[in-house]
């Protein structure tokens with residue numbers, strides 16, 4: 001059986017076809033007729049069926065009356081009566097403003113309507129908010145300050161027709177990959193035909209997620225730190241850039257610095273959990289990951305050189321083409337690997353976690369790439 005639905009992970013809202021046999025979900029695929037994704041799914045959406053397994057879900061109401069108690073299975077009537085009694089007790093004793101509802105960003109409009117009726121109409125409290133609104137509050141402040149209105153832009157098709165796009169403080173390629181495919185297509189339209197983006201995003205995501213958490217956090221922290229390094233080294237000192245342009249990147253830099261702090265904290269927390277043997281394996285995973293990133297850079301650099309040679313309008317001799325290839329790969333490697341791993345902060349964090357022998361292993365792997 002096939003059922004049409006929507007991916008519940010992010011706000012892009014990709015359409016899904018859910019495949020099932022009896023009460024078992026056997027697979028999902030993108031809905032080719034859905035206007036948000038036209039059949040595409042990112043790795044999160046494409047693996048949704050793996051999370052929808054009965055044994056991983058709460059199938060019945062459960063209740064405990066004290067934190068230290070084990071939960072026991074109860075009927076829906078008992079569970080709802082317990083929740084209603086608790087709320088009624090608090091409201092009776094302290095008034096309606098003593099309760100608040102923070103509800104999911106994944107509800108449908110009708111669900112929001114019912115919750116608003118319940119909280120504002122019946123209980124008489126104004127304390128109702130949703131993740132969807134809080135998520136958007138900083139964006140709304142940004143819209144108001146820059147565009148004068150707090151409405152998000154119209155629809156996805158606007159991207160297809162845009163002449164230019166301005167993205168600030170967003171990591172769309174990772175956070176909303178299917179929407180980003182539209183931007184790639186829109187950008188490609190203005191370029192001479194034939195450009196190809198070689199790495200397949202889902203395969204890259206699968207390769208990264210096959211490694212341990214410590215290695216993925218190390219790579220993520222490294223990415224956050226190299227964006228910091230790029231601002232410090234190339235934008236901040238450049239006196240030829242427009243002040244407004246620099247200002248935009250300054251704010252991006254500030255935002256990314258928060259991510260870098262959070263990633264460092266996460267990475268340190270994960271590190272504290274590992275045994276020495278697990279950390280040694282994690283170092284191997286990190287070396288594999290950096291090798292995989294380098295593999296991507298090599299194929300993309302080769303494809304970009306090939307594209308450039310076809311569209312640049314002149315013929316380069318063998319030595320010039322080789323120099324172009326070498327320079328392109330060196331630049332990509334510096335941008336996506338070297339500038340991060342050589343960052344002082346990254347060195348300090350990593351150096352505080354691994355042994356000298358492990359640091360040497362990492363250094364040996366990097367020396368092949370950054371030679």
Ligand code: SF4
Nearest residue numbers: 007009010014042045
């Ligand atoms: S981009 Fe990925 S996570 Fe977001 S809705 Fe689409 S499939 Fe789901």
